[in-house]
Amino acid sequence: DQQVKQNSPSLRVQEGRISILNCDYTNSMFDYFLWYKKYPAEGPTFLISISSIKDKNEDGRFTVFLNKSAKHLSLHIVPSQPGDSAVYFCAASSSGAGSYQLTFGKGTKLSVIP
Amino acid sequence: NAGVTQTPKFQVLKTGQSMTLQCAQDMNHEYMSWYRQDPGMGLRLIHYSVGAGITDQGEVPNGYNVSRSTTEDFPLRLLSAAPSQTSVYFCASSYIAGNYGYTFGSGTRLTVV
Numbered sequence: 001d002q003q004v005k006q007n008s009p010s011l012r013v014q015e016g017r018i019s020i021l022n023c024d025y026t027n028s029m030f031d032y033f034l035w036y037k038k039y040p041a042e043g044p045t046f047l048i049s050i051s052s053i054k055d056k057n058e059d060g061r062f063t064v065f066l067n068k069s070a071k072h073l074s075l076h077i078v079p080s081q082p083g084d085s086a087v088y089f090c091a092a093s094s095s096g097a098g099s100y101q102l103t104f105g106k107g108t109k110l111s112v113i114p
Numbered sequence: 115n116a117g118v119t120q121t122p123k124f125q126v127l128k129t130g131q132s133m134t135l136q137c138a139q140d141m142n143h144e145y146m147s148w149y150r151q152d153p154g155m156g157l158r159l160i161h162y163s164v165g166a167g168i169t170d171q172g173e174v175p176n177g178y179n180v181s182r183s184t185t186e187d188f189p190l191r192l193l194s195a196a197p198s199q200t201s202v203y204f205c206a207s208s209y210i211a212g213n214y215g216y217t218f219g220s221g222t223r224l225t226v227v
Contacts, residue, residue: 043204043218101172106156
């Protein structure tokens with residue numbers, strides 16, 4: 001049973017526009033959420049995170065929104081740039097036992113078109 | 115450069131062979147882990163360690179063995195390779211004190227024929 005779901009395998013966005021990547025989770029024990037970016041032939045790199053005590057976290061062009069009641073989070077990239085083209089993974093963890101285990105979604109491939 | 119180093123980058127094994135994937139970090143991170151990435155499956159946790167001498171199983175541990183004799187190194191052993199273990203393997207590390215921003219290695223692409 002998939003606990004972290006990224007239902008859009010791919011997304012195409014024009015340069016300069018907003019990219020919105022979505023993630024849903026089913027485990028109500030998750031209380032920390034992260035986004036990773038991955039380029040081909042490289043390891044994932046940490047992008048931004050949010051704790052369940054917040055509903056928004058912003059870092060430059062990247063903003064993550066968390067809706068706990070809907071068990072949904074989203075990553076907004078504004079404005080999108082061609083260098084943002086990558087696979088984005090949503091991940092979640094809980095602060096209980098085994099709290100250092102991350103559960104990843106399947107990823108969304110973002111293509112930013114010049 | 116500081117970070118997580120994985121070797122080898124590529125490997126082809128025959129079914130039944132054994133091998134060790136190496137992972138080393140120079141950031142004094144207590145937590146280390148191994149993930150595998152398969153097409154359409156995301157990243158799945160194989161084994162993890164919260165410090166030297168301590169290891170535990172993740173979501174998909176069967177067919178793999180780990181040990182953590184030092185803080186820096188966390189090798190992953192394939193005991194008897196099977197085609198189902200064809201995958202890209204990533205090692206990751208982080209500080210134990212609630213920092214979830216894992217640093218990943220660049221991966222090992224393994225093919226079992």
